[in-house]
Amino acid sequence: MSKQTEKRLLRREVVKQLLAGRGDLLVVGGLGAPAWDISAAGDHALNFPLWGAMGGAAMIGLGLALAQPKKKVLVITGDGEMLMGVGALATIAVQRPPKLSIVVLDNERYGETGMQETHTAHGVDLAGMARAAGIARSYGVRTAAEVLRLKKRIHAGAGTVFAQIKIDAERLPLVLPPRDGALLKNRFRAALLGPQAAHQ
Amino acid sequence: MKQTAESAWPDALHALLRAAGVRQVAIVPDAGHARLIGLCEKDESMRVVRLTTEEEGVAQLAGAWLGGEKGVLLMQSSGVGNCINMLTLPIACQFPLLMLVTMRGDHGEFNPAQIPMGNATQAVLEAMGVIVKRADTADALIEMASGALRLAFNTYRPVALLIGQRALGAKDFRKLTQSVSL
Numbered sequence: 280m281s282k283q284t285e286k287r288l289l290r291r292e293v294v295k296q297l298l299a300g301r302g303d304l305l306v307v308g309g310l311g312a313p314a315w316d317i318s319a320a321g322d323h324a325l326n327f328p329l330w331g332a333m334g335g336a337a338m339i340g341l342g343l344a345l346a347q348p349k350k351k352v353l354v355i356t357g358d359g360e361m362l363m364g365v366g367a368l369a370t371i372a373v374q375r376p377p378k379l380s381i382v383v384l385d386n387e388r389y390g391e392t393g394m395q396e397t398h399t400a401h402g403v404d405l406a407g408m409a410r411a412a413g414i415a416r417s418y419g420v421r422t423a424a425e426v427l428r429l430k431k432r433i434h435a436g437a438g439t440v441f442a443q444i445k446i447d448a449e450r451l452p453l454v455l456p457p458r459d460g461a462l463l464k465n466r467f468r469a470a471l472l473g474p475q476a477a478h479q
Numbered sequence: 480m481k482q483t484a485e486s487a488w489p490d491a492l493h494a495l496l497r498a499a500g501v502r503q504v505a506i507v508p509d510a511g512h513a514r515l516i517g518l519c520e521k522d523e524s525m526r527v528v529r530l531t532t533e534e535e536g537v538a539q540l541a542g543a544w545l546g547g548e549k550g551v552l553l554m555q556s557s558g559v560g561n562c563i564n565m566l567t568l569p570i571a572c573q574f575p576l577l578m579l580v581t582m583r584g585d586h587g588e589f590n591p592a593q594i595p596m597g598n599a600t601q602a603v604l605e606a607m608g609v610i611v612k613r614a615d616t617a618d619a620l621i622e623m624a625s626g627a628l629r630l631a632f633n634t635y636r637p638v639a640l641l642i643g644q645r646a647l648g649a650k651d652f653r654k655l656t657q658s659v660s661l
Contacts, residue, residue, distance in 0.1 A: 342542025
């Protein structure tokens with residue numbers, strides 16, 4: 280059982296570091312705090328933050344990665360969101376997208392609903408589940424040095440990567456992205472595909 | 480096999496999807512879709528993605544469209560129930576989504592457990608704001624599928640085509656009890 284005695288990583292610092300020098304990295308943010316975190320690092324046309332669709336973040340990443348196999352795709356989501364769609368780890372492992380990374384910011388809590396514990400607070404090992412599904416590059420991350428190594432792997436676009444980053448269960452001010460889904464979709468497509476995307 | 484309307488529709492449906500530029504085929508297998516799935520798997524322009532639950536496909540195809548690709552979601556009507564909350568995504572963001580749903584709990588059903596979801600399929604999809612069309616004969620199916628496909632991709636919304644058991648034939652459980660299983 281993990282008691283928070285050790286000093287945990289801070290989510291906004293981790294996300295800021297993962298996205299620094301992002302280039303044309305395509306980013307999907309799971310609903311709740313991960314969507315606020317990617318927005319705090321800087322709102323970006325190639326961010327697709329979710330306001331709902333709980334359990335779907337990793338699969339949005341898969342569809343995007345299959346459509347754009349030459350681009351690096353990074354899904355940043357939470358432990359509660361990943362647990363709700365945990366079967367996606369098996370689906371993604373079988374597909375083996377070449378440049379898809381899934382990062383779970385694990386505060387062991389359902390943050391938006393009042394910080395109730397998730398299963399990861401009771402020993403459920405998401406990185407172990409991802410590895411068992413067949414994602415060989417699955418990592419548990421607890422230190423700044425490990426975050427740096429993970430960043431290098433993500434930005435190198437070397438295979439399907441999964442990481443479960445243990446973070447502090449801090450409460451932070453929300454940093455909201457635009458909430459019009461059609462706007463988020465259209466600006467993402469225009470930035471990725473060019474103006475002709477509006478005529479597909 | 481003699482090419483009757485019943486046996487030819489998966490081939491015509493595959494040709495339709497291919498001509499429309501469908502690249503990602505998200506599936507939870509269903510007997511009614513078996514031949515179509517096989518054709519898509521042999522098609523090098525298509526990527527068949529097997530899902531653990533149908534809602535994964537709703538999310539996947541939103542990602543596909545973000546990346547500039549068209550997809551289709553193939554499932555049985557029981558899988559529609561698994562999709563309901565995830566349909567938030569295509570509705571709130573105006574993603575095109577084509578769902579081809581083979582019906583159970585429909586015309587001539589044998590299994591009582593198929594009835595609740597089968598009977599509710601159209602109502603729950605419509606309650607979510609999905610446009611629902613229905614094909615009850617193999618003859619009508621391709622024209623209906625063509626219309627549903629254009630509706631989804633031209634107007635950026637989720638559209639479901641329900642393929643009725645009158646078109647598919649109901650699964651004959653009693654006959655299966657007499658066949659040799661492998």
